[in-house]
Amino acid sequence: MTNTTDPAPGTPLLQVEDLRVEFRMRGSTVNAVNGLSYTLAEGETLAILGESGSGKSVSAQAVMGILDTPPAYVTGGAVRFRGTELLGLPEKKRRTYRGAHIAMIFQDALSALNPVHRVGDQIAEMLLVHRGMSRGDARKRAIELMERVRIPSAGSRANDYPHQFSGGMRQRVMIAMALALEPDVLIADEPTTALDVTVQAQIMKLLRDLQDEMAMGLILITHDLGVVADVADRIVVMYAGRVVEQAEVRELYARPAHPYTEGLLASVPRVDVRDRALTPIKGSPPNLAAIPSGCPFHPRCPRAREERCPDEVPALRDVTGTGHGSACHYAEEVLGG
Amino acid sequence: MWRFVLRRLLQMVPVLIGTTFLIYVAVFALPGDPIRALGGDKPMPPSVYEALRHHYHLDEPLITQYGRYLLGLARGDFGETLNGQSVASLMATGWTVTVQLALTAWIFELVVGIALGVLAGLRKGGIIDSLVLSGTTFIIAIPAFVLAYSAQLIFGLKLGWFPTAGTDDGWPYSYLLPGVILGSLSLAYIARLTRTSLVENMRADYVRTALAKGLPRRRIILRHTLRNSLIPVVTYLGVDLGNLLAGAIVIEGIFNLPGIGQQIFQAVQIKDGPTVVGISTFLVLIFLLANLVVDILYGALDPRIRYE
Amino acid sequence: MSEPITTTDTLAVAQTGSEVSGASASLWSDAWRALRRRVVFWLSVAILLFMGLLAVFPSLFTDRGVNDRCDVRFAKHTPSSWNPFGAGGHPFGFDTHGCDYWAQIVHGARAPMIVGFVVTGIALTLSITLGSLSGYFGRWLDALISRITDIFFGLPLVLGALVILTAFPDHGVWTMSLVLGVLWWPTMTRLMRGQVLSVRDADYVQAARMLGAGDLRIMVRHILPNAVAPVFVYAMLNVGVVIGYEATLDYLGVGLQYPTVSWGLQLSQAQDVFTDHPYLLIYPAVLLTATVLSFLLLGDAVRDALDPKLR
Secondary structure: OOOOOOOOOOOOOEEEEEEEEEEEEOOEEEEEEEEEEEEEOOOOEEEEEOOOOOOHHHHHHHHHOOOOOOOEEEEEEEEEEOOEEOOOOOHHHHHHHEOOOEEEEOOOHHHHOOOOOOHHHHHHHHHHHHHOOOHHHHHHHHHHHHHHOOOOOHHHHOOOOHHHOOHHHHHHHHHHHHHOOOOOEEEEEOOOOOOOHHHHHHHHHHHHHHHHHHOOEEEEEEOOHHHHHOOOOEEEEEEOOEEEEEEEHHHHHHOOOOHHHHHHHHOOOOOOOOOOOOOOOOOOOOOOOOOOOOOOOHHHOOOOOOOOOOOOOOOOEEOOOOOOEEOOOOHHHHHHO | OHHHHHHHHHHHHHHHHHHHHHHHHHHHOOOOOHHHHHOOOOOOOHHHHHHHHHHOOOOOOHHHHHHHHHHHHHOOOOOEOOOOOEHHHHHHHHHHHHHHHHHHHHHHHHHHHHHHHHHHHHOOOOHHHHHHHHHHHHHHHOOHHHHHHHHHHHHHHHOOOOOOOOOOOOOOHHHHHHHHHHHHHHHHHHHHHHHHHHHHHHOOHHHHHHHHOOOOHHHHHHHHHHHHHHHHHHHHHHHHHHHHHHHHHHHHHHOOOOOHHHHHHHHHHOOOHHHHHHHHHHHHHHHHHHHHHHHHHHHHHOOOOOOO | OOHHHHHHHHHHHHHHHHOHHHHHHHHHHHHHHHHHOOHHHHHHHHHHHHHHHHHHOHHHOOOOOOOOOOOHHHOOOOOOOOOHHHOOOOOOOEOOOOOEHHHHHHHOOHHHHHHHHHHHHHHHHHHHHHHHHHHHHOHHHHHHHHHHHHHHHOOOHHHHHHHHHHHOOOOOHHHHHHHHHHHHHHHHHHHHHHHHHHHHOOHHHHHHHHOOOOHHHHHHHHHHHHHOHHHHHHHHHHHHHHHHHHHHHHHHOOOOOOOOOOHHHHHHHHOOOOOOOHHHHHHHHHHHHHHHHHHHHHHHHHHHHHOHHHO
16 A cells, blocks of 8 residues: 555564453443454464454454444554554544455344445445545446455346345455455454355355455454364464464464363364364353453363462463463463373 | 335225225214204205205215215215315315425424434434433423414414414415424424434444444445434334324314314314215325335335335 | 443343243343333332322312312412412412312323323223234234224324214213224234234244144243233333323313313313413423323333343
8 A cells, every 4th residue: 555654674464462442331341352462464364263252353343443432442552553553543544544454344244234235336335435436437346346256247246235145145245345445454253153164165265365366464253263274374362352372373273372272172073083072161251340360261270270370360471482372370281281 | 016006005995995984984973963054043944954965865874875985986086065065175275285284394303303313313322312302202292282382372472483373474484383383293203213223223233344444434324324224214204194184183273274184173073074084085095195105115215125 | 243242132132032931020120120220210100100199189189179169250360479389279370260270280180191091001902912813823814903903093093083082972081081092002003913923933932832832822921921011111101192192182172071170171271361371271281291201201211121222
């Protein structure tokens, strides 16, 4: 893009630092994101993994700047896009980043698309507003985009309304819309959760192909370990609004360094290991209005010890010397098995 | 689409027949003898009395009378008043007044109602929102005729801003005060409906998408939220026409506007059955047609609705 | 939407789906907990209790009976002060017939209250019955009931009431309630039908059916408790709306008649003289409006409390 100054070499594409988001409700405050940090390099695919309530979607909305305020407030931290701090920007300036540099697609494409506008118009709207294109040109470009995400007979389908599409095709429309301005970062918030398994695979393949073609950074938010395994470069695991572990995909699958990740892996069936008993993580996700003291995972943790875990918040640290981060006091033990 | 309209028009026929029959039965159950009342104080010669009864078919059983009326209606004949005037020509004189009144009310309630609803809905829980909510509740709670009298007293007599009766000043001046009062109840409903629906739509997922697309707030509200929010308001407009017509009966009396409402009210009082039935049928017809138009409009606004 | 909210919402939905009677019980107790904190709720309850006392025990507020000790010589005597507490024995002055206006207004509460509740009661009974039958059984029964509803819906209420009430020789409280009640049910029936339709195909109803529950049991145990809440809320608002209509019909001259006293009748009598004696219009108007307003606000508050989305 021409309207941003070239950042210093080595500056990450997107950098999130110590991000905090809280929900102020009548009588209680819910801490949804509690000091989240991660970076995304150019062309990289980062998976953010967590259960519902781990703060993964809320943090993505905070990065986009589309939180519902009230009740949600960003209370601290930084979001830098190629070195430019976004959180302090006035809304007028901030808006020009949305869609143009950082785009987002959502889980439920049916409700995420406006029911009363034709899909072609909804895609073309990006070009009308951000690029000042003429109606005719924008429409032509919208049809090209629909072809690019492999929607058959795009020319005529551009005149259809969202409810006339199948779930998979709707998600393709969402993707076409998000890619209209060739963004540098695409945030996909559980893009395949609402879809059938076969369609899921198609959409994931499409996302990967498009990412290669356009050389953009992709943040894939999911609760599904299976989805990320062969798509992501790196994984960030979130728990109670914090990063508990981050590593390269293979490394994380092979050698989890946090009991929570360990638990997640143990609760997913694997085809390659036969006759393995599935062990679910005991307990339920933390109540974000009253996050447990010390390590937030300790009430559910099989490795928790009385002396440190209930009192001392573990920091995320490099436990292997190769960038494998874990926020567990006993990470080395976990690594050792 | 045309098949839908045709089917709806056909469906209207039994409803129209049923409703007019209800009115017909009620009107002909009216106590007293309208024909004898026509003669005034002088006793009417029996031959004239019988001739008149025969002329209005009052000597026939109710069901034949009604059948005869329906046949006339099918030919566009709304019947004949007890004065010998055709109901259609009577309505023609009153109609212009009522249309001007209803139109004034309609423009007022629609423009001001939607504007208030949007202002309130954009800042839910704010000062404007609280004012609109409490103000509209008040308007709904006060009977229209009390509102009309107060307005007449304050804006007409005390301040002298508006004429309080009659149509001498023509449209719009003569119709402003009664129009505003007539429209105020619907205004309250429209404002509340717009507000609720806007608040709901602002929370919709597609608004988050529009934000993520980097659209300016104004465009999100105008092109995305408002369009969706107005769908229930449009459906309300059909019901609203019934409110306006009923309200006209009260308001035209107070402001002495010689419209359809006053004609029907006077006809009920002098037990002029044919006039009551004729005008009522016409009003019901308008009401049904308006609801058909609303249904068509609804489909135009919401592509998810399909005419089947 | 934000994650904490969605999780609580899904919890709530899960609860509604799993245990029906428990869910509706907790729906009402949740609503009560939300209501208890609202000033508007207590204010409207207080006003309605006061109006209810006026209607049931008028002797607590005045020693005069209906149209008692009236003297035309006092007709339209303005109260000696606008402050009713400083105006001596006749705080509201005298009406056009020379009756003590305060006493007449106290007695004027009963008729509108009775009409309001009876009409709503009739309409509620009709609409719950017809709406459930129509929504639950569908097919020809639904078609029949819906067409009859359409016919009554096509008749503007004021017009219908005007014509029918003129036909009745007697314009007592009960006649009026009956006539209005018979005209009032279409809107509520449509509402009820829609509610039943939306609950009918819910998973827990299907489950009950598969477990062999009969139609009656499914309707009474599973559908009604979940469908009826919005209809009840509407009915609560509706009492106020009926009272407003009753006053309008009194005003049009087809409503209640002397010797009955009611606020609407008092407003009607005030119409010719209110420019010179505005208090004749103002006092009954204030009481009437306060009553209608309280019903509306009460209904609003209960609806908000029942619908967690609006909280």
